[in-house]
Amino acid sequence: MLVAFLMRANVDLSAYGLSPVVFGPAFLVLVAAAVIFSFANWRCPACNGYLGRGINPKFCSKCGTELR
Helix, strand or coil: CHHHHHHHCCCCHHHHCCCHHHHHHHHHHHHHHHHHHHHHHCECCCCCCECCCCCCCCECCCCCCECC
């Protein structure tokens, strides 16, 4: 959100050594990496099933294992 605000406010990012041509794609790659990590990491330790979109699940919806 900070990056979007800075770009909308026309802040000169080149003063910080960041070219908009490089910064935009680099930001998209960073967001994609975070999403991929989340899907790979948010797994049940017992059955390796995806835990879904919930923030703090108590049980695995696939195998029923209690989660702490």
